[in-house]
Amino acid sequence: MNMGQREYIGISRAKGPLAFVEGIRDVGFNERVEMTLPDGRLLQGRVLEISTELAVVEVFAGTGGLDLSSVRLRFAGRPFQIPVHDQMLGRVFNGLCEPLDGGPAPVSKTMRDVGGQPLNPVARAYPRNFIQTGISTIDGMNTLIRGQKLPIFSGSGLPHNELASQIIRQANIGGGEDFALVFAAIGVKHDVARMFQDVFEEGGVTEKVVMFLNLADDPSIERILTPRTALTLAEYLAFDRGLHVLVVMTDMNNYGEALREVATAKGEIPSRKGFPGYLYSDLASIYERAGRIRDKKGSITQLPMLTMPNDDITHPIPDLTGYITEGQIVLDRDLHKKGIYPPINPLPSLSRLMDAGIGSGKTREDHEHLSSQLYAAYSQVRQVERLASIIGEEELSEVDRSYLSFGQEFEKEFIAQRPDENRTMEETLDRGWERLAVLPRSELTRVSEAEIEKYLNKR
Amino acid sequence: MSAKNKDGENSTGEVIWVSGPVVKARGMRHFRMLELVFAGKDRLVGELIELDGDVGTIQIYEDTSGMRPGEPVKGTGNPLSVELGPGLIGRTFDGIQRPLERLREQTGDFIRRGTQVPRLDREQRWDFEPRLEENTDVAGGEILGVVQETPMVEHRILVPPGTRGRLTSIAAAGSYTVEDAIATVTHEKGETTLHMYHNWEVRRPRPVRERLRTAAPLVTGQRVIDVFFPLVKGGVAAIPGGFGTGKTVIQHNLAKWCDAHIIIYIGCGERGNEMTDVLNEFPELRDPRSGNSLMDRTILIANTSNMPVAAREASIYTGVTLAEYFRDMGYHVAVMADSTSRWAEALREISGRLEEMPAEEGFPAYLASQLAEFYERGGHVRSLCNNEGSVSIIGSVSPPGGDFSEPVTQHTKRFVRAFWALDKELASARFFPAINPQTSYSEYVDAVLPWWQDETGEAVGRYLEQARAILRAYQKLQQIVRLIGEDALPDEQKMTLLSARLIREGFLQQSAFDPVDMFAFPLKQARMLRAILRFCDMGRVLVKKGVPVYRVRELSSFGSLMRMKASIENEKTEEILKLQGQVEEEMHRLAREAQISEEELGTEIRSQETGGKEEGGEAEKGLEERADQMMEEHTKADLYQEAKQHDIKGRSSMTKEELAESLAREREEDREKS
Numbered sequence A: 001m002n003m004g005q006r007e008y009i010g011i012s013r014a015k016g017p018l019a020f021v022e023g024i025r026d027v028g029f030n031e032r033v034e035m036t037l038p039d040g041r042l043l044q045g046r047v048l049e050i051s052t053e054l055a056v057v058e059v060f061a062g063t064g065g066l067d068l069s070s071v072r073l074r075f076a077g078r079p080f081q082i083p084v085h086d087q088m089l090g091r092v093f094n095g096l097c098e099p100l101d102g103g104p105a106p107v108s109k110t111m112r113d114v115g116g117q118p119l120n121p122v123a124r125a126y127p128r129n130f131i132q133t134g135i136s137t138i139d140g141m142n143t144l145i146r147g148q149k150l151p152i153f154s155g156s157g158l159p160h161n162e163l164a165s166q167i168i169r170q171a172n173i174g175g176g177e178d179f180a181l182v183f184a185a186i187g188v189k190h191d192v193a194r195m196f197q198d199v200f201e202e203g204g205v206t207e208k209v210v211m212f213l214n215l216a217d218d219p220s221i222e223r224i225l226t227p228r229t230a231l232t233l234a235e236y237l238a239f240d241r242g243l244h245v246l247v248v249m250t251d252m253n254n255y256g257e258a259l260r261e262v263a264t265a266k267g268e269i270p271s272r273k274g275f276p277g278y279l280y281s282d283l284a285s286i287y288e289r290a291g292r293i294r295d296k297k298g299s300i301t302q303l304p305m306l307t308m309p310n311d312d313i314t315h316p317i318p319d320l321t322g323y324i325t326e327g328q329i330v331l332d333r334d335l336h337k338k339g340i341y342p343p344i345n346p347l348p349s350l351s352r353l354m355d356a357g358i359g360s361g362k363t364r365e366d367h368e369h370l371s372s373q374l375y376a377a378y379s380q381v382r383q384v385e386r387l388a389s390i391i392g393e394e395e396l397s398e399v400d401r402s403y404l405s406f407g408q409e410f411e412k413e414f415i416a417q418r419p420d421e422n423r424t425m426e427e428t429l430d431r432g433w434e435r436l437a438v439l440p441r442s443e444l445t446r447v448s449e450a451e452i453e454k455y456l457n458k459r
Numbered sequence B: 001m002s003a004k005n006k007d008g009e010n011s012t013g014e015v016i017w018v019s020g021p022v023v024k025a026r027g028m029r030h031f032r033m034l035e036l037v038f039a040g041k042d043r044l045v046g047e048l049i050e051l052d053g054d055v056g057t058i059q060i061y062e063d064t065s066g067m068r069p070g071e072p073v074k075g076t077g078n079p080l081s082v083e084l085g086p087g088l089i090g091r092t093f094d095g096i097q098r099p100l101e102r103l104r105e106q107t108g109d110f111i112r113r114g115t116q117v118p119r120l121d122r123e124q125r126w127d128f129e130p131r132l133e134e135n136t137d138v139a140g141g142e143i144l145g146v147v148q149e150t151p152m153v154e155h156r157i158l159v160p161p162g163t164r165g166r167l168t169s170i171a172a173a174g175s176y177t178v179e180d181a182i183a184t185v186t187h188e189k190g191e192t193t194l195h196m197y198h199n200w201e202v203r204r205p206r207p208v209r210e211r212l213r214t215a216a217p218l219v220t221g222q223r224v225i226d227v228f229f230p231l232v233k234g235g236v237a238a239i240p241g242g243f244g245t246g247k248t249v250i251q252h253n254l255a256k257w258c259d260a261h262i263i264i265y266i267g268c269g270e271r272g273n274e275m276t277d278v279l280n281e282f283p284e285l286r287d288p289r290s291g292n293s294l295m296d297r298t299i300l301i302a303n304t305s306n307m308p309v310a311a312r313e314a315s316i317y318t319g320v321t322l323a324e325y326f327r328d329m330g331y332h333v334a335v336m337a338d339s340t341s342r343w344a345e346a347l348r349e350i351s352g353r354l355e356e357m358p359a360e361e362g363f364p365a366y367l368a369s370q371l372a373e374f375y376e377r378g379g380h381v382r383s384l385c386n387n388e389g390s391v392s393i394i395g396s397v398s399p400p401g402g403d404f405s406e407p408v409t410q411h412t413k414r415f416v417r418a419f420w421a422l423d424k425e426l427a428s429a430r431f432f433p434a435i436n437p438q439t440s441y442s443e444y445v446d447a448v449l450p451w452w453q454d455e456t457g458e459a460v461g462r463y464l465e466q467a468r469a470i471l472r473a474y475q476k477l478q479q480i481v482r483l484i485g486e487d488a489l490p491d492e493q494k495m496t497l498l499s500a501r502l503i504r505e506g507f508l509q510q511s512a513f514d515p516v517d518m519f520a521f522p523l524k525q526a527r528m529l530r531a532i533l534r535f536c537d538m539g540r541v542l543v544k545k546g547v548p549v550y551r552v553r554e555l556s557s558f559g560s561l562m563r564m565k566a567s568i569e570n571e572k573t574e575e576i577l578k579l580q581g582q583v584e585e586e587m588h589r590l591a592r593e594a595q596i597s598e599e600e601l602g603t604e605i606r607s608q609e610t611g612g613k614e615e616g617g618e619a620e621k622g623l624e625e626r627a628d629q630m631m632e633e634h635t636k637a638d639l640y641q642e643a644k645q646h647d648i649k650g651r652s653s654m655t656k657e658e659l660a661e662s663l664a665r666e667r668e669e670d671r672e673k674s
Ligand SMILES: Nc1ncnc2c1ncn2[C@@H]1O[C@H](COP(=O)(O)OP(=O)(O)OP(=O)(O)O)[C@@H](O)[C@H]1O
Pocket: A322, A323, A324, A350, A351, A352, A353, A355, B241, B242, B243, B244, B245, B246, B247, B248, B249, B250, B270, B398, B432, B433, B434, B510, B511, B512, B513
């Protein structure tokens, strides 16, 4: 069988991002296609469906302006691959791994499929080392663990970019060992990308950063490839080069929309809100590319960001993301309106890997109980607030009133912090105890007597 | 059930269409439906799921990237099957029973497609001990001999179902591989050589002698399950819940602590790290009953969310077939499937690619019947060899948006008999397990009560009724509390809230991570509940007689009851009795201070103990009263604001009374929804 490249001229039909090519032979499913236009422009695509008569090709730049009869197609004989090399650190590429920084195209002897391969579950090492971010609601109540996938759920106009850049600036990603940052912009505005670039420059880490930019005015279908390109390099850096890699991806909502666009063009049967039925598996093929591997040094920690349409956490993208990732950090519009930064609402937030990464010898012995107590207390605050809005504060019992003052202090002194405030774990935990001091002791049922004695009474 | 048709190997088709995990081929006339095939030049494993004349549709269990029209499809003559024999326990398999450790040895950390490895180890030798003599008549399901597979599991080598005849030879005790011939059965059609393993198709339930009624609970060590919503050995349960509500933690807890002999844990379309977690933790954990390593009774089936979707569909069947095999030896097996929604979505994806007519939310019309067939494979049986065994199934359900009205949850509800509904609100307050006592149910409650009586000597049935009554009353009071605050309630109702708090936080809530609390023996559970109810009963009488509730609340035994779950170990339940003694002592002291005679206290308590149900009614009366009070205390504007928040239709034309009423109704509905 001819494994080489095969060239054809002309496509029979185009629809949205799809091109339909007839009369081809020896073309495989998921194969990379390059299309050359008469003006020399080069378009990239891949085969979504193939039969004896017809190939359905997904064109990343869209088929707009395509002259059907004159386009030349070249089938690559293999899936979409990118070169991977540590000299790609410090560079800027588009979603297809083409340079945007004026530098040369990357070269490497090692080429990797952007789709990746599933990591064998028995090869994984369970993530257990916490990353200190200096942000109390994260470190204290939703601890980030190296190798975790922990998304930020936000809404339009909420400061998720500020939060992400604060995390990037403050987090000890490598914990003393070598690290790298991979940034994937998926359909975001220029100023957002610019802002992150500034953060990297100011932090003096540009040499450790690789950026893959698909901006708002770039072809939308390229967004399907962008996170995969980024993760393919990240996997190489982590598992071939032993680096601790933090992958920041924003905005996954745009990713989902690109996927929906293709599914709709293909005429697939939609499930919820027009998204294809395989959205879960598709998102999982991105998010599961985080973690650690037994006997290997590096790690991939993912910090995907997404804006929830109408702040709706049950929308398919945040919903399915939450079902795949190992928790979520949820930003809250009410806190934002109260002027609290970062407006992280701890109640719907969660870090599922936290339990293994905290406690004595890791963070502090009281961490688990303290955090559970803070959750319980703050969730009580929300109930008391609801009640107060009905009967008025004066009518509240003394205990309830103590919850209200706990709530205010907690929001002001624990959740809120300056965008440049980098708290130690010790300080975060102590701040937690200080807030609990306003509650009657009898309300503190999640912490032990000994802990109360040691951390609360001694103050 | 091994190769029926050797010629099958030779039939060859040709790929004509590829779309993700679904491939069409022609030249398939001589293939059988559901035959296992090797597709393409990489020989990817697939299953023939549709046959239309000469054209067959195949679902492929591996990534199809690069597959081209024109590539060959080879038949095997066999349906998708598993290998049943020694070498299963303690291993991790993928959805079609390929051992993942072996795959890793061959292809490294990432799974490469087209890799063939034997399912059971062909080299490993096992010490076989015959249990039958030559020249006896044998039939399918009989025990030929045994292999001590792990310290916990005696693997009973079964005559494959369907085989019958005279045992003309059987191997002497000794060490053999699974492929060595260990017996010969002679029958009219000739001779059959038996090995220590046989094949069984995954989609065909294994035969049994009869189905039995079940009475013994599957003890899970989780208090809210064992006491409030029990499961029996051979029972079927579902755990629906939105993301992060605690399904996986419950499944892991059950896998760790339930009193089944064998655990089959199916990670179906979920996280890789959750498998790693089990693999790390289980070998270190000890079975609380035998002291052996928990991995010595556990089999993992892993099709994580990034592994091929068609194998996800198969993983459920692979798991339940292994379970039936151990059941047939006479074991109680528990199957955890996390999550059945991912399996249903795999069905949907394949069905979508086939362009079948979808029913609800894109799911195929046969979703319900497939779910029914799966849960139907659970049960308590007498096996062909006359042993009792069971398969219990616990399936997680992951409803989109946490909305239980979606098809998978709804259909599952029809086929399971215990339903542990997880609640987002409870989870976000870190109240775990977040099983909502209002929306959950178990149809096995009554069936297991005699067992509780025998096992613990405690009247758990009565405790349960009392505790439920308190919780019901609490639910109703909550609605009022939300409107007027706890402070405005009379002391008796405050006492009900206090009781409920003790039950909820001191009993129902259970940490999966606290070394003492994570698992409670039945005796501990029963005694805890009794001590708590003692406090509730006596406290209530005292409050009724005029003792202020805060005095009851201040008793030092209150705090001790709250903490006993984590402070008193399973083996030290006499300390719970002591604590109960302390409760009684303190209550009597309070009574003396309030000049209530012992006698009075005694009679009141006895009447309480039997009158659990009244409490609900009383609260109901309370509800009306409170609603009236609310009417008095609040202006219409207040109520209107509330109604607006709840978006109550027609609020602008309502009277004050109507507003109060519809608000109350709204709350009821809210609660039911959550
Ligand atoms: N019994 C428990 N004790 C303590 N913590 C718990 C308990 N149950 C759940 N949790 C907490 O809740 C988190 C989420 O639980 P889990 O992973 O089981 O959710 P899930 O329902 O399986 O979610 P998903 O559908 O996304 O898989 C856990 O990581 C843990 O922190």
